[in-house]
Structure formats: structure tokens, C-alpha cells
Amino acid sequence: MSVARSVILGCGSALPSHVITNDDLSRRIDTSDEWIQQRTGIRERRIAAEGEFTSTFGIAAARVAMAQAGVAPDDIDLVILATSTPDNTFPATAVTLQAELGIRRGAAFDLQAVCSGFVYGLTVADSLLKTGQGTRALVVGSETFSRLLDWEDRTTCVLFGDGAGAVVLEAQRGQGAASDRGVLACRLRSDGRHKEKLFVDGGPSTTGTVGHLRMEGREVFKHAVAMITDVIEDVFAQTGLGADDIDWFVPHQANRRIIDLSAQKLGIAPEKVVVTVDRHGNTSAASIPLALDVAVRDGRIKPGDLVLLEAMGGGFTWGAVLVRW
Template identity: 55%
Template sequence: MTTRAVVTGVGHYLPDRVVENAEFEATLETSDAWIRSRSGIERRHFAAEGQTTSDLATRAARAALQDAGLEPDDVDAIIVATSTADLTFPSAATMVQSELNMMHGFAFDVQAVCAGFIYALTTANSMIISGQAKRIIVIGAETFSRIMDWTDRATCVLFGDGAGALILEAQEGDGTGTDRGILATDLNSDGRYRDILYVDGGVSTQSTGFLRMQGKEVFRHAVEKLASTATTALSKAGLSADQIDWVVPHQANIRIIAGTAKKLGLSMDRVVVTVQDHGNTSAASIPLALSVGKARGQIKPGDLVVTEAIGGGLAWGAVVLRW
């Protein structure tokens, strides 16, 4: 028998404020048509004044717990993937722990920007396999609207706020590709490319900073690296692309999503796409898409799901799991 980290619940939360592309036309030289053609994005959600990343994360966690039929006391740990934590410290995860009235276990953040949820999921999987924890809430949550330069039309129209969460639970499998749960993971990074996607501020520079991105360069790396990491993860699991039921990619840009699917030899009707409604929510985008995909009736028990992401670092990776 083999211990697997199985998804038993999923949920998400989006702030109330919906920002349509047309809102940017009043302050920027842009248009709804331009934004759609470049990114596929039609709208996104922005957090309200005073609403923090941990607020969003807590709401997503509660939704995932409800979906799994669990209480906070049933969970051993919380891992939050975010680049926009409320404070420098303590972690957003400990704030979620407090809001859930979870008086035991442990909580910490993971920071790998848009690839953060893949890194957090891989970390949680390792902890469950090693016996460190039986159940873990894995959350991706961001308030990227707080780090936008509203004069930069190339970036500020792309990002949104939100949170998604799932619950991983230790269950026994046969050790084959038919098991439910995480079957394989693949992580990568290359710091040589840090200047193509970054925030120009931080604690040691005593400034908050804004997101800066060389869009063409990011695109150039994204499709190749995402397809490669997905293929590697599938190979580790002893599976192939033609066995995939759903690809749930990082929701950054419809052209990247379509290009990666094409490289994997998959049609877009096997890809969960939410970028049009949420924009790029960084570490939150994959769990958001998983939750929406389940709610839509797309992702069903037993489906083979491949999820992949790339973000600043550059950092990228993939997870293969059976729902």
C-alpha cells in the first residue's frame, strides 16, 4: 500500500467588487477589445478597502472545509501560497489559523509568486507522505491590486484578487496511476530570469514597490516551460498526455493557456479556463480554477488532472493528481 494525498474538499472566495475592462478606459490608453485580444481577460475582482489576503484566504478555507464536511479541528496544518501577505510577519497562514479558531497544528506561508500554489501543494504532499500531517488545508490567496502601477497599461489590467483552497488527506492507494490523490510533482526555478517579472520594492529596500513585467519575455518562456514540466510530471507518474481528463493551468493569459495545451497535444475542451472572469490571481488562480471546475461539473471523481504554473523567479512546476 502507498500513502496518497487525496483532495477531499475544495472552495474559493472572490471579493465583491467586479472590475470590467471598460473601467480602465477612463484612465488608460486601452480598451476592452485590446485587453481581451492580448489576454482573454474580460473582468477581475478587487478587494475592498481594508480587506486583506488573509481575509480572502480564510473565506476560501471555510468553503473547502464545508465541501469536505470537516471542521478546523479535523485539520493538522495550513499552508498559504501568497506574495501579498498582510504583514511582513507573522505569516498569513497563522492569521487564517487564528480566524478559524484552530488551536493546534502548524501554519506557514510559501512564496513562489504565480507558481506558489504548485510549490505549496508539493510541500503538503511531502508532509502527508512522510506522516508529518494527516490533513492539510492548502490555500492560494492574493491581493495583487495592492501592488499595481495604475499608469502601466501593460500590467495593471491583467491582475485580480481572490483565493482558493483545497484539503489534502492521507489515504491508502495501490501505488499505481489509478490511485486517487497526488501521483507526481515537478518543481523548477531559474534565478537568471528574475528581472523579467518582479516587484521593484521590498522590506530590505524599505519600499512596497510595483509589479514590473517584460510580457514578451515571460510569454517566450511560459509555453515551453509549462509544457515541459507537465510532461515531466506525467512521466514520473507513469502516465501520458492522452490520459489527461483536465488541464487546470495557471490562469495568466489565454494565449499561454492555449499554446501549452497545443504543445501537450490537447484540445481546449479539456482545459479549465477561468481567466476571462478572474484575471491573473497569481497563487490563487489554480485553486480558484479547481473549485470553479468542480462547481461547473467539469472535474469529477476519478478524473486525471494536470495543473501547472510559472511565475516570477522564474519558478515553475506541475502536479499530476487523480480527483
């Protein structure tokens, strides 16, 4: 039976040029390269410069993705930007991307699910394309998390970085089989009872300020692996596929220990796991598309490969997407 599939035509990424290493941080706060690497696997991260914004990197990543996909601005019907760090309270930063990219059709909006934002964005785009709301969608994850950090808090400021990644999706007809190209299954979850474990202590309607990121690191770590594996098992059940079928596992790049434990619990071989957290840190909604772009450009991810994406973020939110490249 013929079914609609959302096929990824191209991807792209963009990073700030300014690199901050662990040694750089150790000269500002009480920490060390050994302490950070042992607990997180992070060696360095990129930080936006003055005059660089979430839109700056989102636009750059989108241009690369559109070029790789071979599409023009008039070919895009939908722009979804996953971000927790918009340029302005309103309008949506997605409309800035839309305007700067020369896209004149369809709709553009921001989506906020913190580190799960890209997985949520892919799922929403897939649903809209399947219901005929457009033919092609641009899904971008872009963040300037450095603007939310308390640079005196060594437990959080060492973890995050800035950057963006993007993909172009196109609705195509498939046979309804697991061998089809495109998004095969999605699963999203959230549980607001855990809000206080990872949040920003400000906002327009509460303090009138941006606020700073606050996190109970041990609590987040404790919940992460169980929640991640839960939604992954759901997408396996939807498709009849399993860990042995996966060619590449592209998880949210938050912490190397969480990534390794998740893969181990699922039975995914270490050589199938794409890891960029050492170079990028946690870039929230940008982390999965950044990692995807790295693995596509270095030749690991190839057409026909089965790719598993997963993320967990503040809220808590979490989700997984299974896609045939």
C-alpha cells in the same frame, strides 16, 4: 504495494464583490476592451475593497473547502498559504487563517513562489503528509495583487486581480497505481537568472516599501510555454501517463494565449482545458484553486478524473502536479 497518497477532500474559493471591466479601465488609462482581450483573453477582474485583505479571502475560501471536505478545525494538522501579498511582513498570514478558522494543531506558514505558489504549496503539503507530519492539510492560494500594481502602467495593471482558492488534503493509503486517488506526481523548478523579467521593485530590506510589479511581458510569454511543457512531460514520465489520459487541464490563469499554446503543444484537446482568466484575470497563487473550484462546482471535475495542474511565476518559478480527483 501500499503507498501514502494525498487525496483532495474538498475545495473552495472567494472573490471580492467589486468588478472592474476592461471598459472601466479604458476610462482611466490608454487602453481598450479589444486591446486587452486580443492580447490576454481577460474581460474583467475582481479587486479588493478597503478593509479587505489577503487573509479575508483566504479565510472565506478555506471555510468553504473545509465544509465541502466535511472536516472540523481540529482535523487540520497543517496550514500552508501560498501568497506574494501577505497582510504583514510578519508574522505569516497563514497564522491569521489558523487563528480565525479555529485550528489549534500542527503548523501554519506562508509559501512564496508567486504565480507558482499553489503548485509549490500542494507539493510541500504532499511531502509533509507522506512523511507523517500530519493527516490533513489546508492549502490556500490567496492574493490581493491590486495592492502591488502601478495603475498608470497599462501593460501590467490590466492583467491582475484578487481572490483566493483552497483545498483540503488527507493522507490515505493507495496501491501505488496510477488509478489511485490523490496526488500522483509533482515537479518543481526555478531559475533565478530571470528575476528581472517579472518582479516587484520594493521590499523590506531594499527600499523599505512595498513597491510595484514590473514585467517584461514579451520575455515572460517567450519562456512560459517551453517551461510549462518541460515539467508536465516530467510528471507524465513519472507516472507512465500522457496527454490522452488527462480528463482536465487546469493551468495557471495568466494569459489565454499561453494557455492555448501550452495545451496545443502537449496535445490536450481544447474542451479539456479549464479557463477562468476571462472572469478573474491573473490572480497569481489563487488562480489554479479558483479555477479548480469553478470546474468542480459546475460538474466538470468528478471523482476519479485525472487532473493536470501547472503554473509559472516570477523568479522564474514553475511546476506541475498530476492528481486523481
